Amino acid sequence: MTAVAFREMQARRTRGRATPSGGATKPRRPVDPGPASEPDALELPPLLVGLAGVGRVWTLLMPYSELLTSNQRLHHMAVHRIRKRLRADAAAVARAQLVPGLDRAAVFYALHPRPINRKRDPGNWAPSAKAYVDGFVDAGVLPDDDHVHLLGPNPVMGPPVASGAARMSLVIAELPPL
Template sequence: MADGEWHFDFDWAKPPLSLNYRMHHMQAAKLTKEIRGLMHARARVLPTMARCEVVLTWFVSTRTRRDDENPVPTLKALCDGLVDAEIVPDDTHEFMVKRMPVIVYRRGEPASMRLTIRDIGEEA
């Protein structure tokens, strides 16, 4: 981990929330709350930041084609958890730069997800 950069690993084989999932809104709300709460609890080790950059990486073990934007709802819930933990005041661009999720093939390794948070200070 580089100075000013933190990694949070999740053992999710696929995003808990996806643009492709067709679930009842109450089920989606429950999952969103769980993800936000998990990130809130894990983010307590982070310092308060003026601005940060976040990247969600989905490590996959097969070469099945996947759309990069499908994990965005999971990324959004994780970012809301960072705000809940008061790491940044809001998840708007003024305080948080959210990069498009990245999908990385890793042969022979279990699928998982990683949220990388980088303190970018007062950059605009």
């Protein structure tokens, strides 16, 4: 590296633009939910058909937030920032809905997509669901998210939101202890 190239690199860093091309990086837009819209309620009986001994059931609609997908290629710190916010959102919603501590539960996550006419794969949003389940553990809803205490999270396609960004709702079904 020449002295001139080194000085140019230092100048870019001090301006907050440490990109190899020397151009400014494009700032991320915050998620704009648009007008407030709530998705329709999920049909719970089809979800719970294969489970034996289901007790109480809670449906938690998560707030609008940037979601993680399996297809994204983000910097690890951006993933950490999003995961941390999703975890905190899940813990706050679980506490607000007064979900008690459970010994064992099944969790389903339903993606409520934007109204775009194309196919969706709800399994791609598993990283977001994992962060939400970790938030439930933080809130004390589950003792741990291992195979003994948790069945799932299982993906389900939910009804779309009328407008705005995609949302997720989680269904927690109490299961009897093993």
